[in-house]
Amino acid sequence: MSSPTEPGQAYAEFVKGLWKENPTFVQVLGMCPALAVTNTAVNGLAMGVATLFVLLMSSILVSSLRRLIPKQVRISTYIVIIATFVTVADFALQAAAPAVHKELGAFVPLIVVNCIILGRQEAFASRNTVWLSAMDALGMGSGFTGALLLLGSLREILGKGSFFGISLFGPHFEPWVIMILPPGGFLMLGVLLLIFAWVKERRQHTSEQAREEAA
Amino acid sequence: MGQLVWIFVSALLINNFTFSYFLGLCPFFGVSSRLATAFRLGLANIFVMVITSLCASFLNEFILPHAPYLRLISFIVVIASTVQFVEMVIKKVSPGLFRALGIFLPLITTNCAILALALFQTSRSYGLLQGLVFAVGAGGGLTLALVLMAGIREEAELSDIPALMRGTAINMLIAGILSLAFMGFAGLFSGSA
Numbered sequence: 288m289s290s291p292t293e294p295g296q297a298y299a300e301f302v303k304g305l306w307k308e309n310p311t312f313v314q315v316l317g318m319c320p321a322l323a324v325t326n327t328a329v330n331g332l333a334m335g336v337a338t339l340f341v342l343l344m345s346s347i348l349v350s351s352l353r354r355l356i357p358k359q360v361r362i363s364t365y366i367v368i369i370a371t372f373v374t375v376a377d378f379a380l381q382a383a384a385p386a387v388h389k390e391l392g393a394f395v396p397l398i399v400v401n402c403i404i405l406g407r408q409e410a411f412a413s414r415n416t417v418w419l420s421a422m423d424a425l426g427m428g429s430g431f432t433g434a435l436l437l438l439g440s441l442r443e444i445l446g447k448g449s450f451f452g453i454s455l456f457g458p459h460f461e462p463w464v465i466m467i468l469p470p471g472g473f474l475m476l477g478v479l480l481l482i483f484a485w486v487k488e489r490r491q492h493t494s495e496q497a498r499e500e501a502a
Numbered sequence: 503m504g505q506l507v508w509i510f511v512s513a514l515l516i517n518n519f520t521f522s523y524f525l526g527l528c529p530f531f532g533v534s535s536r537l538a539t540a541f542r543l544g545l546a547n548i549f550v551m552v553i554t555s556l557c558a559s560f561l562n563e564f565i566l567p568h569a570p571y572l573r574l575i576s577f578i579v580v581i582a583s584t585v586q587f588v589e590m591v592i593k594k595v596s597p598g599l600f601r602a603l604g605i606f607l608p609l610i611t612t613n614c615a616i617l618a619l620a621l622f623q624t625s626r627s628y629g630l631l632q633g634l635v636f637a638v639g640a641g642g643g644l645t646l647a648l649v650l651m652a653g654i655r656e657e658a659e660l661s662d663i664p665a666l667m668r669g670t671a672i673n674m675l676i677a678g679i680l681s682l683a684f685m686g687f688a689g690l691f692s693g694s695a
Contacts, residue, residue, distance in 0.1 A: 315670050318527040319614045363582070370575045378571075393621045396574050400614040402528060469522045470681040477674030484666050 297422045304426030310403045311434035312483055317403040321435060322472035324394050328451050331439025333387045335432025337380060337395060339425070341372045342404050346424035350412040365408045366399070373399045403431060442466045442475055506635045509628075513639030516688055519615050520647035521681040526615030530648060531673055533606075535659075540652035544645025546606040548638060551619050553588060554581050555637035558620040559630045566624075577620045585611045615644060650680060 310316050320338070325331040345368050349356070356364050377395045381388045388395065398404070407427055412420040443449060446466030448456045465471050519525040526547070534540045557580050566573055589607050593600045610616060619640055623633045654676055663672055 315531075316528075318531070319524050322527070323524040363579070366578055366582075367575060370578055374571060374574050377574075393618055393625065396621055397525075397614050397618055399574055399578060400617050465682070468685065469524065470678045470685065472524065473674050473678030473681055477671050477678060480671040480674060481667060484671060488666060 297419060300419055301422040301426040304423065304428070304430040305433065306430070308427075309430045309434060310427055311431060311438075312480065314403075315480075316406060317401045317431065318476075320394055320397065320401060321431075321438065322469075322476060324391055325435055325439040325442055325472060326446070326467040327443045328436060328439040329387065330390055331435035332432065333380070333384065334391060334394065335428075335435040337376045338398055338401060338404070339428030339432055340376055341369060341398050342407060342428045342431075343421060343424045344372045344375075345369045345404060346407060346412040346420040347417055349408045350415060350417045350420035353413050356413075361413065362405075362409070365405060369404055369408070370399050403427060438472070438475060438479070441479075442471055446471060506632065509632055510635050510639040511690065513636050514643045514646070515684065516690060518643040518647060518684050518687075519618070519640050520644060521677070521684040523618065525618045526610075526613050526644055529606075529609060529613065530644075530651065530677075531670070533609075534648055534651040534673075535655055537649065537652040537656055540648040541645065542602055543606050543610075544641070544648045546603040547610055547615070547644045548641030549603060550585055550607065550610055550616055551637040551641040552634060553584055554616050554619050555623060555633040556630075557581050557584050558623050559628075559633050562624055573624070577617060581616065581620065582611050615640070647680070651677065654680075 304310065306313075308314060311318075311321050317338075320334055324334045345365070348368050349365060373396060376398065377388075380391075380395060407424060411423045415423070440450060443451075444455065445463045446468075448454060448460040448462045463471070466475065513519070517523065520527070520530055529543060529547075533543050558577065561576055561580060565576060585607060589600070589604065593604065619637060623636060628636055651673075655673070658672065658676065667675075
């Protein structure tokens with residue numbers, strides 16, 4: 288069943304999750320954890336890595352079992368597989384970093400219902416080889432981690448004046464407390480989406496101009 | 503009694519699931535373009551949350567003390583199958599109600615707000631009655647958020663928004679401002695978390 292795949296394809300599956308199909312900024316999936324735990328960079332990073340782990344392990348297991356899982360009960364099977372790995376991640380995080388685990392609270396168990404993970408199982412891992420699914424999961428997971436890290440860093444810098452707990456601006460900086468509170472999450476993501484839409488439009492505009500000039 | 507009122511108001515306004523915990527955002531942004539639909543989704547949410555709370559109370563009482571590592575899996579499986587079962591009963595008994603709420607049930611069964619309700623109920627060790635009050639409050643809070651958002655979005659559709667901001671970006675900003683407004687409720691009860 289291991290059909291020979293070119294190395295280029297695996298690379299493409301990995302890269303697409305980073306930017307072109309970024310789960311947070313392009314597909315706008317998995318909003319709950321993306322906003323809830325990104326009040327500091329550390330929390331965002333921990334959440335991203337935990338999600339990456341669950342996504343990778345579930346994708347590997349689902350794609351290796353894809354011929355055995357009956358079509359009618361596939362969704363429930365995926366959920367049980369995902370829930371198992373989330374339990375593992377939850378206990379591991381609790382043992383390794385109790386402080387971070389306490390801050391993330393109920394949001395680690397809530398990785399189970401993150402639509403990115405179930406979405407990748409249904410859309411990709413259930414019909415591709417183990418190797419490609421792992422690359423896809425790594426790409427999507429890294430894209431998600433990157434997005435959380437970006438949101439968390441910006442919110443921590445603006446809301447606390449620090450980055451990974453290190454003070455940046457000295458004592459005279461007046462923090463925007465609102466940024467680390469819930470409304471700041473919505474506002475920051477809204478502004479980021481706006482900036483990305485603007486950049487995309489600018490790019491399209493310049494490429495159209497270049498084409499017109501060439502013609 | 504006072505504690506029950508506090509649980510209800512806290513879940514409804516102060517710790518609103520949508521605006522202060524960011525739970526159930528997918529349907530919040532997905533189904534909030536029409537007021538009538540948003541209201542029905544909210545009602546379906548209350549309904550599923552009450553069932554969830556009953557299931558979670560049962561599991562916490564009888565099963566989970568013996569096998570705590572099964573918490574997540576058993577919550578998901580039991581909640582999803584109970585909701586599906588109740589859905590079948592409603593379809594048989596009251597087709598009108600099923601038509602009004604039925605299409606939403608699969609959408610919200612494994613929604614993060616539903617699972618979070620069960621997890622919060624467990625971590626705060628609410629009993630049966632407290633859990634039910636918590637479920638109705640949280641569901642009411644989601645309904646409130648959906649209805650407010652849908653009302654604003656219906657208006658926003660008619661106003662002159664720059665093309666770049668249309669879609670997700672403006673919805674995020676509206677939600678942010680609503681969330682700011684909800685922060686005002688934090689002073690409603692003094693001195694309790």
